[in-house]
Amino acid sequence: MNKKNYLVSVLITVTALFCSRFDDVTSVGKEVVRDIDPSLVNFDENFETVSLNKSTVSEKFSIPDSECSESGVHVESFVAVGSDNGENATGYFEFTFNSDTRQKFINAKSVKDIFIEFDLDSLSEKVENLNLFLTDTLYKFERNSITADDTLRCGTLTMDSVSYRVSFSLDSLIADSIFSICKDLKPCDTSSDKNQKKSCDSLNQPDIISFLLTNPDSSGVINIYRNARMIVNVVPDSTAIKDSVKTLTSSYANYAVYEDNGDIDSLSSLPISSFASRRTAVFKTDLSSLWDIMNDDSGPVQYNEILSAAVRVWGTTVEKETDSLIVEGFISDKLYSSGTELDSLFSYASVAKGESGDTLLLKSDRFIQKVLSNRPSMVYVYLRVNRFVNGIGIWDKVLWNEPELNVILTTLK
Amino acid sequence: MIRSYSFFLILLTAFSFSSAQSILGLQYPMGLTVNSETGFGAACAGTGTGVQDEFLIMSKNVANLGSLNRAVFSSILSIDLTDLVDSKNKTWIAGFNPRNLSLSIPIAEYGSIAFAFNQNNSNNVSFRLSEPFNVGWLSDTADLGLVQNSGVTEWKLGYGYSITRWLRMGIAYKRIYFNKNTSSVKIIRGSVEDTLIDSTSVSFKGNGISGGILIPVKKFTFGFSGDYVFPSDAQQYSMKRGTRVDSDYDDSLIQNKSRYEFRPPPSFSVGLSYQITPEWIAAMDAGGVLWNKYYPQLTDTRDADNAYSFSLGTQYIPEPDRLSPGYFETIRYRAGFRYSQLPVSTASEFALSLGFGLPLQQGAGFLDIVMEGGRRSDSNYDNYSEKFLSIKFGINGGRKWYQSSESGY
Numbered sequence: 157m158n159k160k161n162y163l164v165s166v167l168i169t170v171t172a173l174f175c176s177r178f179d180d181v182t183s184v185g186k187e188v189v190r191d192i193d194p195s196l197v198n199f200d201e202n203f204e205t206v207s208l209n210k211s212t213v214s215e216k217f218s219i220p221d222s223e224c225s226e227s228g229v230h231v232e233s234f235v236a237v238g239s240d241n242g243e244n245a246t247g248y249f250e251f252t253f254n255s256d257t258r259q260k261f262i263n264a265k266s267v268k269d270i271f272i273e274f275d276l277d278s279l280s281e282k283v284e285n286l287n288l289f290l291t292d293t294l295y296k297f298e299r300n301s302i303t304a305d306d307t308l309r310c311g312t313l314t315m316d317s318v319s320y321r322v323s324f325s326l327d328s329l330i331a332d333s334i335f336s337i338c339k340d341l342k343p344c345d346t347s348s349d350k351n352q353k354k355s356c357d358s359l360n361q362p363d364i365i366s367f368l369l370t371n372p373d374s375s376g377v378i379n380i381y382r383n384a385r386m387i388v389n390v391v392p393d394s395t396a397i398k399d400s401v402k403t404l405t406s407s408y409a410n411y412a413v414y415e416d417n418g419d420i421d422s423l424s425s426l427p428i429s430s431f432a433s434r435r436t437a438v439f440k441t442d443l444s445s446l447w448d449i450m451n452d453d454s455g456p457v458q459y460n461e462i463l464s465a466a467v468r469v470w471g472t473t474v475e476k477e478t479d480s481l482i483v484e485g486f487i488s489d490k491l492y493s494s495g496t497e498l499d500s501l502f503s504y505a506s507v508a509k510g511e512s513g514d515t516l517l518l519k520s521d522r523f524i525q526k527v528l529s530n531r532p533s534m535v536y537v538y539l540r541v542n543r544f545v546n547g548i549g550i551w552d553k554v555l556w557n558e559p560e561l562n563v564i565l566t567t568l569k
Numbered sequence: 570m571i572r573s574y575s576f577f578l579i580l581l582t583a584f585s586f587s588s589a590q591s592i593l594g595l596q597y598p599m600g601l602t603v604n605s606e607t608g609f610g611a612a613c614a615g616t617g618t619g620v621q622d623e624f625l626i627m628s629k630n631v632a633n634l635g636s637l638n639r640a641v642f643s644s645i646l647s648i649d650l651t652d653l654v655d656s657k658n659k660t661w662i663a664g665f666n667p668r669n670l671s672l673s674i675p676i677a678e679y680g681s682i683a684f685a686f687n688q689n690n691s692n693n694v695s696f697r698l699s700e701p702f703n704v705g706w707l708s709d710t711a712d713l714g715l716v717q718n719s720g721v722t723e724w725k726l727g728y729g730y731s732i733t734r735w736l737r738m739g740i741a742y743k744r745i746y747f748n749k750n751t752s753s754v755k756i757i758r759g760s761v762e763d764t765l766i767d768s769t770s771v772s773f774k775g776n777g778i779s780g781g782i783l784i785p786v787k788k789f790t791f792g793f794s795g796d797y798v799f800p801s802d803a804q805q806y807s808m809k810r811g812t813r814v815d816s817d818y819d820d821s822l823i824q825n826k827s828r829y830e831f832r833p834p835p836s837f838s839v840g841l842s843y844q845i846t847p848e849w850i851a852a853m854d855a856g857g858v859l860w861n862k863y864y865p866q867l868t869d870t871r872d873a874d875n876a877y878s879f880s881l882g883t884q885y886i887p888e889p890d891r892l893s894p895g896y897f898e899t900i901r902y903r904a905g906f907r908y909s910q911l912p913v914s915t916a917s918e919f920a921l922s923l924g925f926g927l928p929l930q931q932g933a934g935f936l937d938i939v940m941e942g943g944r945r946s947d948s949n950y951d952n953y954s955e956k957f958l959s960i961k962f963g964i965n966g967g968r969k970w971y972q973s974s975e976s977g978y
Contacts (some may be wrong), residue, residue: 159879181695181714182660184653185592187950188694189715191871192595193753196715199700207705461812463755465762517707517760523813538842562705566755566765568809 161209195457195567197398199483204459204565211559212442214534216427220420221434221495228235228412228495229297230550234277235411236432237286237369238377240551241474242419243433245411246379247369248296250443252407253337254362260338264390267335268400272311272367273323275381282373283315288324289368296366297412310367323387331488337363338388339400340526363405366435375550382409428474429483429541430553436498437556438491446563447531459565465524469508471556481552482542487517489532490502502540512552524563537561590662590694591955593947596871597912598956599721599747599833600692604941605668611961612924612939613882614905616852618840619792621783624965627727627741628673628681629854630794630840634681634729635737637673638969644670645937645963646786656952658753664692668679668961681740690721690747693908702757709759719749721833725779737783745798745833762911765811773803773831792840794856796914800864803831834863834873847890851883860912872963874914880907882922901926901935911945918945921959927967934966 186197214378220226230236233246249272279420290308312325326334340363371378384406392400413432417425427437450459467485485489490500505524508516527535537559541552594601604610608624610617617629621636624643646667653660666688673683694717702711727741752768777798784791809823835836839854845851860873882905888898903924910917928934940959944955 178663179660181697182590182592182653182662183696183698184655184658184660185953186655186698187953188595188947191949192715196713196753197698199698199702199713202713203702203711203757204756205704223609432650461765463756463760463765463811464704466704467763519761519763521763523759560705562707562761564704564757564761564763568765568812569767569900 157248159544170445173532179367196248201457202566203463203496204332204449204457206445206446206563206565208441208443208561208563212445213439213558213563214442215438216439216558217430217438218424218426219416219438219493219495219498220424221436221498221562228414229410230413230432231251231410233382234379235382235409236377236379236413236550237411238371239281240377240432241553242416242423243413243430244416245413245432247411248291248292248366248382248512249369249406250296250366250407250408251386251404252362252364253289253340253404257404258340261335261388261390263393263395263458264335264339264395264400264402264431266391267331268389268391269328269389270326270331270389271323271325271387273321273371273385273387275383276320276322279315279317279320279380280376280378282371283322284377285311285371285373285514286313286322286378287314287370287372289370290330291366291368293364296408311329326462334365335390337365347387348375365439376562382406384409392479427539427556428553429471429539429556430555431541431552434495434498434540435553437554439537439539439556439559440491441535441537441559441561443531443535446524447533450531450565455569459567461566461568462525462528462563463522463566464564465519465521467518467560468515468560469518469556470560471554473512474553479511480506481510481512481514481516481554483510483516483518483554484540484542485520486538487520487523487535488525488538489527489535489536491532492537492538492545493497498538501538502543505540506540512554520561570810574590584958590653590664591692591945592694592696592953593911593916593945593955594654594692594719595694595696595715595717596916597692597722598860598873598894599912600690600749601909602858602876602909603647603666603668603688603691605645605687607645607669607671607963608935608937609882609903611645611937611963612901612903612905612922612926613852613898614907614920614922614941615878616880616882616905617909618781618794618838618854618856619783619790619841620850620852621785621790622842623673623967625741626673627725627779628671628687629838630671630781630783630792631683631727631739631741631779632737632792632794633728633790634673634683634727635731635783637681637729637936638675639967640672640674640732640969641965641967642670642672642736643963643965645961647962648960648965650958651867652956652961654954654956655950659958664693680728682728683725683727685724685725685727686722688720689723689742691720691791692720693718698753702759704757704759704761707842709757709761712754712756712758712773714755714756714924716752717750719747721745721747723777727779735784735786737785739781740781741779743777743779743796743798745773745775745776745777747771747831747833755861763835764813766809767809768808770806770808771803771831772800772806773833775799775831775833777833777880784913788844790842790844791822792842794840795835795837797835798833800830800832802828804828832862834858834860838878840874848887849885852881854878854880858912870925871913874910876910876912878907878909881905896928899928903939907943911947915948915949916945916947917925919943924961934964937961937963937965939963 386404506518669687671685697714722855725743729739840854842852858876888894922941926940
């Protein structure tokens with residue numbers, strides 16, 4: 157390094173050290189700032205806390221997701237089927253037949269048999285109780301009102317314990333019906349003209365065939381990977397040169413969890429949150445004392461604005477899959493009973509993460525600020541639990557203690 | 570050479586990350602007045618109203634344009650270090666600001682025109698107090714903050730003419746921009762974090778004029794300069810962030826806009842210089858900013874009073890007339906002193922300055938290096954003061970594009 161470079165390096169280092177001594181923010185000059193506006197340096201005139209403890213909770217209960225709203229329908233990497241602690245899960249699978257799918261069956265003359273195959277994450281004796289039903293897409297999100305007339309048990313179960321796989325051989329009548337859908341390809345011009353291609357697609361509207369998978373065994377659930385397969389063995393016509401086995405993969409799968417009818421009333425009297433069934437805990441809370449403080453203009457300062465608020469929640473874990481817990485909270489001056497409405501409101505929910513049994517804080521200032529203008533005497537604190545990561549914590553269920561609401565008030569000129 | 574520029578760039582970038590601060594400046598309607606003079610004025614503590622110096626261009630007196638006979642440019646930037654001191658604490662703050670960029674072009678025997686950008690006022694303050702704060706069973710921290718950024722910049726177009734050997738006159742149109750953003754901030758940090766910001770922005774754009782005369786009499790030169798900005802509307806925009814007043818759950822803003830008449834204060838200065846010998850020149854200035862003409866008096870500042878100032882300066886050139894002097898004999902050594910009242914009656918500042926005008930190669934111009942140190946205080950606050958040190962760098966240059974009929978060989 158020559159002398160000039162050495163000098164420049166020293167200068168840069170000295171400058172950097174020199175600059176590092178400087179501050180961006182200062183607390184010096186408090187007297188000057190006080191003369192501009194005394195409230196700028198007075199903490200007592202800017203912050204006031206209000207703690208509303210459990211004595212302000214007048215009612216506590218929970219709301220079932222009785223109509224099985226969209227959030228009660230779980231779309232995961234697996235499909236849960238079975239019962240767990242009074243909650244029943246049924247799986248739903250769809251196969252879509254469009255013009256591309258039907259092209260596979262152009263050279264098929266007839267169907268030999270059709271299998272629906274499912275991959276399991278583990279093998280258990282409960283698998284033997286699985287039932288497959290042909291159903292309607294109407295039950296994609298709605299399971300509670302399903303009746304025996306709406307479904308058709310449609311297969312015979314076989315199990316492959318080596319490959320963790322179960323398959324249902326569909327009854328021949330159902331297989332024939334599906335094959336007729338496969339063959340239902342309207343003739344169209346296969347030229348490369350894009351306009352002709354569109355008209356060909358419009359001639360061949362997709363058909364969807366859906367299945368329900370149930371497990372009447374109440375001792376637990378089976379996890380099934382969401383990609384089910386439909387294996388169609390066909391008899392090829394004389395022009396066919398390819399394999400006669402056609403495989404289709406399910407285009408959609410979910411599972412819905414609903415509570416046993418007999419348990420709903422007893423559960424509703426408790427402030428319980430369940431992720432699987434989307435049961436929501438509710439606490440009716442009296443905010444009168446908060447509004448009294450905010451309305452009080454007798455002192456030197458009137459605290460007319462909510463700076464921050466948090467709900468402190470803790471509960472007893474009724475059911476847990478993991479030690480981790482995600483809580484979602486929401487406060488409103490209205491009592492909702494519809495799962496669909498709650499789903500919409502919980503899209504704004506505050507979220508807290510912690511361990512089971514922890515005390516968690518849910519930021520709530522935006523909810524309290526929203527009711528600031530009409531200052532209702534009672535508000536409802538809604539609590540839900542959510543899964544921690546995809547596929548884990550599905551069956552978490554928590555019985556909550558009365559929450560505590562802490563509010564920090566300030567002034568807004 | 571590239572390495573030198575890189576170093577200079579790194580230096581300026583480092584300083585530009587921080588901001589110059591004056592807590593006392595919070596009390597003044599348009600922030601803290603800063604000196605933006607170039608050349609002689611920068612190194613002589615702002616003296617120059619009665620000085621004929623080409624590199625002053627029109628930074629002190631627009632009539633100086635009447636004495637120019639070649640194209641000249643001048644610029645100056647300042648690195649400001651401020652030490653805020655009260656009875657318990659002290660804080661060092663740094664900031665970097667370009668102060669002035671001027672260009673003058675002679676138009677033969679018709680005088681000179683000039684264009685300039687300069688910054689006249691500036692203040693950036695980030696003040697914050699913190700205290701532990703208990704929320705239920707939680708221990709958080711509460712912050713109270715005040716953030717203010719303010720400044721006045723001007724674009725100026727001037728013309729100067731020499732009527733006789735005894736009188737130079739000049740007049741300039743200027744466009745003035747004043748902005749002041751003040752935010753009061755309340756913060757809870759920790760488990761229940763939240764922030765409420767109450768901001769007010771004032772914006773003013775106005776037109777003004779500057780005028781001046783210079784009267785050289787033998788070794789003396791007398792100068793007078795004045796500035797006036799015409800009243801116009803200022804816009805005030807208030808905004809509160811951190812509350813939710815709308816129907817949804819996102820942060821919403823409470824906004825309010827208003828307009829009111831705004832009149833910046835006029836200012837004047839008188840100056841006198843004396844060419845003692847070819848080597849030495851001494852100058853003095855006195856002036857004032859007439860804050861009693863300022864309107865309106867806002868509630869977030871103290872009532873402003875007229876602020877008068879006085880400055881002295883001198884320049885020494887060892888060999889001004891020698892045909893082939895040594896390098897150090899052509900350096901312009903300068904020093905000055907100034908005392909200024911600030912816009913409230915109890916506050917003032919004084920400063921000492923020392924500078925060098927270093928000749929560049931082949932008569933291309935001068936590199937000015939100036940250090941100005943001083944103290945700012947207010948008798949209302951016995952335990953609080955601000956010490957400042959400004960390091961200024963200026964580049965000055967010029968070229969003769971025509972031969973004046975008044976010049977001879």
